[in-house]
Amino acid sequence: MAHYRVVLLPGDGIGPEITAVARQLLDVVAQRYGFQLDFEEQPIGGSAIDMIGDPLPEATLTACKTADAVLLAAIGSPRFDNLPREKRPETGLLKLRSGLNLFANLRPVRTVPALIDTSSLKREVIEEVDLIVVRELTGGIYFGRPKGRIEVNGDERGFNTMTYSASEVDRIARVAFEIARERNGRLCSVDKANVLDVSQLWRDRVDAMARSHDDIDVSHMYVDNAAMQLVSDPRQFDVLLTENLFGDILSDEAAVLTGSIGVLPSASLGSENPGLFEPVHGSAPDIAGQDKANPIAMVLSAAMMLRVGLKQNSAADDIERAVDTILSSGFRTNDLMSDGCIPLGCRAMGEQLLKAL
Known part of the structure; x- marks a missing residue:
């Protein structure tokens, strides 16, 4: 036993x-x-x-x-x-x-037919939603250094640091690619590469890993657009890969798709x-x-x-x-x-x- x-x-x-x-x-x-x-x-x-x-x-x-x-x-x-x-x-x-x-934080979101009418979104938007958010959990702005509050020229300033190493991105991306392979073969990596250097590193590492995963359909989406797409067309997503802060927000947003x-x-x-x-x-x-x-x-x-x-x-x-x-x-x-x-x-x-x- x-x-x-x-x-x-x-x-x-x-x-x-x-x-x-x-x-x-x-x-x-x-x-x-x-x-x-x-x-x-x-x-x-x-x-x-x-x-x-x-x-x-x-x-x-x-x-x-x-x-x-x-x-x-x-x-x-x-x-x-x-x-x-x-x-x-x-x-x-x-x-x-x-x-x-x-x-690695995994949050599956699947519409339950018996609860579909409890959602605040229309039935035709959320029917057959079945996605999973893969969120990096131990890096990013929640754990980055330096952080704190300081006095500068008579004014108080608070600050946090969003930081990732290539190995940290590779580690969580590998999990997401493996999950995508077990599901429907689609992975959308969410970042803010148009503004943040750390997001550009994230995107570069995901693209590098994608070259050895020809069976996975890889796309990228800015986090603000991803937040909008989650409530307007959630069925387009299979595996959503993202860093700690963005994943914290998006996974909670995705949670309401099910109605509760x-x-x-x-x-x-x-x-x-x-x-x-x-x-x-x-x-x-x-x-x-x-x-x-x-x-x-x-x-x-x-x-x-x-x-x-x-x-x-x-x-x-x-x-x-x-x-x-x-x-x-x-x-x-x-x-x-x-x-x-x-x-x-x-x-x-x-x-x-x-x-x-």
């Missing part, structure tokens, strides 16, 4: 509620397919600040480094907004990604350490503890963990089919509600998922 050690990071807000649902489903498919998941919970974000005073305790990072996969729910709370930046929950997440050297950010998973991968799997939504502290949370994105993140991180494809298929089944049957949490559907809380959605499973 295969054994996998999974670190669970429930985090803040609705995190513990949606983690409990995902864990139940993981236990079922593990038993069904004859493998064992050994779970270990660790604090991160605001919960870690409350317990230890640090958004990423050393014990949490150590546990994650030695795991087979890490499943994170959500972090963040307005309670911590007045703390210094290095002490806020979000810093814990950035340090976790950096500490695990998770340089509450149904989208993500993965952050490196070359050596375990992958980190998490829903793209936030901690929703305004509904925490009220049994109103939507667990679907967390459940699909668990399925993505099984497929990408643990190579348990059949188990992942079962969980994804269970999600499709309950949505087709009209079960909804409040964020997904539409006429004629059946409203359920977080725990009841978990029960329906277990029945479908």
